[in-house]
Amino acid sequence: MTETSGALVGVRIVDLTDERGIYGAKLLADLGADVVRPEPPGGDPLRLRGPHREGTPDGCSSLWHAFFASNRRFFCVDLTDDERCKQLQSIVEHADILLVCDGAFGFEEIDLERAREKSPKLVVVNTSSFGTEGPWKDYLAPDLVAGAFGGSVGTTGDKDTPPLKTFGELNFMLSGAYTAVAALSALYSARETGAGQVVDVPVNACIASCLEHVLMFVWYNERMMFATGPVVPRQGSLHWARTYVVMQAKGGSIMVTPTPDMMAQLMWLVEEDLHEDLLDDSYMEPGNHRAFVTKLMAILRKFVGMKDVEELFFEAQERHSPYGWVLPIDKVAANPQLEARDWWVPYRVGDVSTKGPGAPYRFSETPWSLGPYDGPGADSAVALAEIGWGEN
Amino acid sequence: MTRPLDGLKILDFTHVLAGPFATRLLGDMGADVVKVNSSTRSGPMATTHPHYLMWNRNKRALAIDMSKEESRPFCRQLCERADVVIDNFSVGVLERWGVGYDTVSPSNPGVIYVQMSGMGEGGPWSDFVTYAPTIHALSGLTHLTGVPGRSDIGIGFSYNDHQAGLHSAVAILSALDCRRRTGRGQRVDMSQFEVGVNFVGPALLDYFANDHAAGPVGNRMPYDPVAPHNCYPCAGAVSENVEDERWVAIVCMNDEQWQALRGVMGNPEWSRHAKYRTAESRVENVAELDAAIADWTRQMEATKVMTICQSAGVPAGVVQTGADMAERDPQLALQKFIRSTTDEHPELGAMTVDALPLKFHGTPCDEYKRVRAVGEDNAAVLQEWLGMTAEQVQKGEEEGIFT
Numbered sequence: 001m002t003e004t005s006g007a008l009v010g011v012r013i014v015d016l017t018d019e020r021g022i023y024g025a026k027l028l029a030d031l032g033a034d035v036v037r038p039e040p041p042g043g044d045p046l047r048l049r050g051p052h053r054e055g056t057p058d059g060c061s062s063l064w065h066a067f068f069a070s071n072r073r074f075f076c077v078d079l080t081d082d083e084r085c086k087q088l089q090s091i092v093e094h095a096d097i098l099l100v101c102d103g104a105f106g107f108e109e110i111d112l113e114r115a116r117e118k119s120p121k122l123v124v125v126n127t128s129s130f131g132t133e134g135p136w137k138d139y140l141a142p143d144l145v146a147g148a149f150g151g152s153v154g155t156t157g158d159k160d161t162p163p164l165k166t167f168g169e170l171n172f173m174l175s176g177a178y179t180a181v182a183a184l185s186a187l188y189s190a191r192e193t194g195a196g197q198v199v200d201v202p203v204n205a206c207i208a209s210c211l212e213h214v215l216m217f218v219w220y221n222e223r224m225m226f227a228t229g230p231v232v233p234r235q236g237s238l239h240w241a242r243t244y245v246v247m248q249a250k251g252g253s254i255m256v257t258p259t260p261d262m263m264a265q266l267m268w269l270v271e272e273d274l275h276e277d278l279l280d281d282s283y284m285e286p287g288n289h290r291a292f293v294t295k296l297m298a299i300l301r302k303f304v305g306m307k308d309v310e311e312l313f314f315e316a317q318e319r320h321s322p323y324g325w326v327l328p329i330d331k332v333a334a335n336p337q338l339e340a341r342d343w344w345v346p347y348r349v350g351d352v353s354t355k356g357p358g359a360p361y362r363f364s365e366t367p368w369s370l371g372p373y374d375g376p377g378a379d380s381a382v383a384l385a386e387i388g389w390g391e392n
Numbered sequence: 393m394t395r396p397l398d399g400l401k402i403l404d405f406t407h408v409l410a411g412p413f414a415t416r417l418l419g420d421m422g423a424d425v426v427k428v429n430s431s432t433r434s435g436p437m438a439t440t441h442p443h444y445l446m447w448n449r450n451k452r453a454l455a456i457d458m459s460k461e462e463s464r465p466f467c468r469q470l471c472e473r474a475d476v477v478i479d480n481f482s483v484g485v486l487e488r489w490g491v492g493y494d495t496v497s498p499s500n501p502g503v504i505y506v507q508m509s510g511m512g513e514g515g516p517w518s519d520f521v522t523y524a525p526t527i528h529a530l531s532g533l534t535h536l537t538g539v540p541g542r543s544d545i546g547i548g549f550s551y552n553d554h555q556a557g558l559h560s561a562v563a564i565l566s567a568l569d570c571r572r573r574t575g576r577g578q579r580v581d582m583s584q585f586e587v588g589v590n591f592v593g594p595a596l597l598d599y600f601a602n603d604h605a606a607g608p609v610g611n612r613m614p615y616d617p618v619a620p621h622n623c624y625p626c627a628g629a630v631s632e633n634v635e636d637e638r639w640v641a642i643v644c645m646n647d648e649q650w651q652a653l654r655g656v657m658g659n660p661e662w663s664r665h666a667k668y669r670t671a672e673s674r675v676e677n678v679a680e681l682d683a684a685i686a687d688w689t690r691q692m693e694a695t696k697v698m699t700i701c702q703s704a705g706v707p708a709g710v711v712q713t714g715a716d717m718a719e720r721d722p723q724l725a726l727q728k729f730i731r732s733t734t735d736e737h738p739e740l741g742a743m744t745v746d747a748l749p750l751k752f753h754g755t756p757c758d759e760y761k762r763v764r765a766v767g768e769d770n771a772a773v774l775q776e777w778l779g780m781t782a783e784q785v786q787k788g789e790e791e792g793i794f795t
Contacts, residue, residue, distance in 0.1 A: 006566075007566040007567055007569065007570035007578075008566050008569060008570070009570075009573075010573065011569065027559075027562050028566075031562075031566045048616075049615070049616060050614075050615030050616050051594060051595075051597070051598035051601075051602065051604070051614075051615045052615075053601045053602065054601070054602050063594055063597035063598055063601060064594045064615070066597065067593040067594050067597055068594075130723045131723065131726070131727055131751070133726060134722060134723045134726040134727075135722050135723070136702075136722065136723045137723070139702045139707075139709070140702065140705065140706070140707035141707060141709060142643050142645055142707050144611060144621060144622075144623075144641050144643055145641045145642075145643055145707045145708060145709040146709075147641075148623070148639075148640070148641035148709040148710060148711045148712065149709045149710070149712060149721075149723075150712075151712050151713070151714060151716075151717050152547075152548075152549065152551075153623065153641060153711050154639075154711045154712055154713050154714075154716075155548040155549050155713075155714075156537065156545075156546075156547055156548035156549070157545065157548065158545055159634045161538075161539050161545065161610070162610075162611065162622065162623040162624075162625075162639060163623045163639050163641075163711045164537065164538065164539070164545065164548075164610060164611060164623075165537075165610075165611045166533070166537050166547050166551065167533065167536035167537045167592070167595075167606075167608070167609075167614065168536070168591070168592065168594060168595065168614065169594075170533075170547075170551060170591060173555070173591060174554070174555065174558070177555060177558035177559060177562065178558065178749060178750060180558075180562045181417060181558060181561045181562055181565065181750070182750045182752075184561075184562060184565035184566060184569065185396040185397060185421050185565060185750075185752075186396055186752065186754075186755075187565075187569060188396060188397060188400075188565060188568060188569065189396035189397070189752075189754070189755050191569070191572060192399070195754055196754075197752060197753050197754030197755065198753040198754075199750055199751065199752050199753065200750070200751040200753075201749070201750055202723070202727060202749060202751075204721075204723055204724065205723075205724060205727050205729045205747075205749030206749045208717055208724065208729065208746065208749070209554075209729075209746050209747075209748070209749045210549075210551065210554035210555075210558075211549050211714070212409065212446075212549040212550040212553070212554070213549060214549065214713075214714040214717075215446075215714050215717070215718060215730075215746050216442050216443065216446050217714060218714040218715055218717075218718045219442070219718075219744050220442035220445075223442055224442065228635075229635065230714060230715045231635040231636075231713045231714055231715055232635070232714075233633065233634035233635035234548065234634055234635075235548075235634075236544055236545045236546075237525070237534065237544055237545055237546045239525060244523070244525040246529070246534065246543070246544040246545075246546060247544075248544070252543075253529075253534075253543045253544055254529070255525045255526060255528070255529040255534065255546075257523070257525065257526075259523070260521075317517075317519075317520045317521065320521050321521065322510075322520075322521040322522050322523050322526045323526065324522070324525060324526035324527070324528070324529030324530050324534075325529060325530060326529045326534045326535050326543050326544075326546075327529065327530055327531075327532055327535060328532065328535045328543075328605060328607070329532050329535070329536070329592065329595055329596065329599050329605045329606055329607075330599060330605045332530070332531060332532040332589060332592070332596065333596060333599050333600065335530075335589075336515075336516055336517070337511055337512075337515045337516060337517035337518075337520075337585065338585075338586070338589065340514065340515035340516055341512055341514060341515045341583070341586075343586060343589075347597060349597075349601070352601075354597065354600045354601040355600040356593065356596060356597045356600060357589060357590050357592075357593040357596055357597075358586070358590075359586070360559050360582070360586055360587040360590045361559060361560075361563045361580050361581070361582045361586075361587075362512070362580065362581040362582070363563070363566075363567065363578055363579075363580055364493075364578045364579040364580070364581070365570075365574075365576060365578040366567075366570055366578065
């Protein structure tokens with residue numbers, strides 16, 4: 001068990017999540033909560049997820065698992081052994097928060113009603129694909145399918161590609177973040193009132209709630225300047241407002257936008273003598289804003305094509321224009337801002353140490369921290385003893 | 393207590409999306425969110441713009457013109473009474489207004505300050521200006537989300553703004569739990585860039601541990617042998633426009649699901665070939681595999697493909713548009729995900745909203761109050777938070793402080 005000083009020190013959590021909720025458990029664990037993650041004797045199936053650390057023994061080689069199952073105490077539970085199931089039930093009854101996903105390891109074996117009777121303050125967060133009822137409730141939905149149902153896939157991609165999944169596990173990182181919000185809000189309420197509760201976190205609705213313009217266009221398309229109907233087509237990086245798009249510069253791609261100050265962008269083009277007729281007063285008439293934006297973006301594409309990507313990015317930021325250099329992973333890894341903020345942290349995976357992502361936030365008094373990552377079943381004796389019963 | 397965060401007082405200086413989404417979440421769960429704005433900053437139409445309507449329900453609206461020196465003592469008093477102060481300006485704006493954390497915390501030691509700037513405090517890029525598409529580009533998300541050979545696609549919506557909002561809520565609620573234990577508040581410095589980079593965590597670990605730089609893989613799994621794993625075209629498009637295309641996502645996470653899919657397709661001859669026998673060999677021959685599956689899906693409507701696949705235990709789902717979700721999705725309807733505000737907007741009537749996707753069994757969150765005009769709640773907020781009389785509020789409005 002790692003000594004920690006995080007904001008959630010003392011909060012006890014049992015983590016019975018799968019991919020749909022595991023990121024939420026990570027957020028809470030990394031903030032100092034004592035999170036135990038029971039797994040089957042053969043090890044958590046998620047330990048098989050790639051990428052793997054080359055040359056590291058099986059069981060703790062998964063970098064995916066090291067990231068998502070950080071700061072946990074692992075211990076094995078043989079669900080065919082009644083005694084072990086009783087121990088799992090007892091652990092839950094000693095927890096502040098139980099995080100579950102329907103169908104995940106241990107979910108069926110927990111008697112939730114009994115646990116809530118014995119521990120009235122217990123918060124139970126159930127992250128499922130569609131909630132607990134309805135015609136699709138038993139549908140299987142890994143991340144790509146979840147994104148299809150939730151709307152993120154339909155709005156990602158280009159007209160000459162299929163609808164696209166976001167890289168990695170981004171749909172489940174939304175439901176994971178909601179899982180953490182649900183747990184902490186219910187914990188806040190339980191601290192105030194003494195009453196715990198169950199919170200359902202349906203993945204489909206979590207994704208649908210984070211699509212920015214998608215529902216906005218269904219309801220308000222008649223008021224949107226560039227709308228052609230209630231559905232915005234897949235259009236690559238082109239933003240629904242048509243004022244953000246990735247363009248090709250010399251040496252790389254860059255996300256270009258004339259917002260928030262279009263006049264400042266226009267003056268930049270004037271300096272470069274590329275403004276064409278954009279200073280024409282007619283463009284300033286309210287009815288011509290659409291034509292102005294369309295022309296401005298077309299000129300910007302020519303302008304960007306003449307520039308070196310790195311120089312353009314820094315000049316834009318110098319002028320307070322929120323351009324974004326499209327960086328591949330090796331350049332992200334070498335980012336000077338992350339280096340200056342001392343953001344990277346050491347990850348110990350098995351018996352080796354590597355560098356990895358740091359905290360998504362900085363607490364002034366209770367720093368985020370990362371402990372070592374262990375193989376299956378490690379720490380079982382400590383975990384069991386600390387909550388009042390030993391290994392036997 | 394009727395909602396989980398009832399009684400929590402939040403002073404909200406946020407704007408655009410990331411910050412307002414954070415406070416929308418907290419407001420939906422019952423916190424008293426007071427959004428500070430001014431008529432000069434927001435402009436005459438801003439609070440009825442669809443984008444503003446989406447992110448600012450369940451908040452009370454207080455007008456303070458922070459450009460006026462005489463406004464600042466009132467703002468400071470409000471900060472002294474808040475449990476949480478949150479902003480997403482560039483670093484240093486609240487300090488310049490005289491209400492930075494170091495100024496307020498001595499008289500309100502329990503206050504939690506969340507500053508969700510683009511790049512965080514300090515570092516050579518700390519003054520950089522960012523929106524979600526900027527963060528997506530800089531964090532690797534744009535490069536990685538796309539098809540091989542292209543780096544101009546990226547995520548089709550402002551993912552990071554929503555995640556920054558969710559992470560702010562996590563930070564606030566964690567700091568509140570800590571305060572209950574220690575009696576002390578604290579400052580949270582959130583870099584939206586760092587939030588974004590965090591999402592490519594496994595790819596970064598792969599880079600540092602194995603010297604392997606991930607690239608875009610379309611709809612493939614980037615690291616694990618899984619096939620089929622793609623979106624496939626279906627019948628039923630009402631036009632040739634991209635927005636009218638119909639697609640279904642189909643995934644076989646294991647051989648059992650692949651065998652089930654073969655059964656659903658009628659065990660076609662091509663699927664018996666040895667090259668599709670294992671996940672690894674299916675991945676090796678994935679272009680051919682995808683083309684054959686697409687030939688099958690093209691004959692049917694997406695809903696039909698989804699239904700027969702799911703009945704056989706194969707993960708599949710219609711690639712839904714906003715209109716599908718709003719009008720035809722039976723789960724979202726059952727979840728009451730789309731509903732009307734509980735009160736009517738004076739100009740726009742009852743507003744349609746997408747509800748908080750969390751179902752609290754003990755403290756349901758079923759109240760969705762409409763967006764308020766700038767300063768609409770001046771009297772109520774200033775009386776409740778600062779004990780001011782109606783006359784004092786009116787005088788402040790006449791003097792241009794609360795406008």
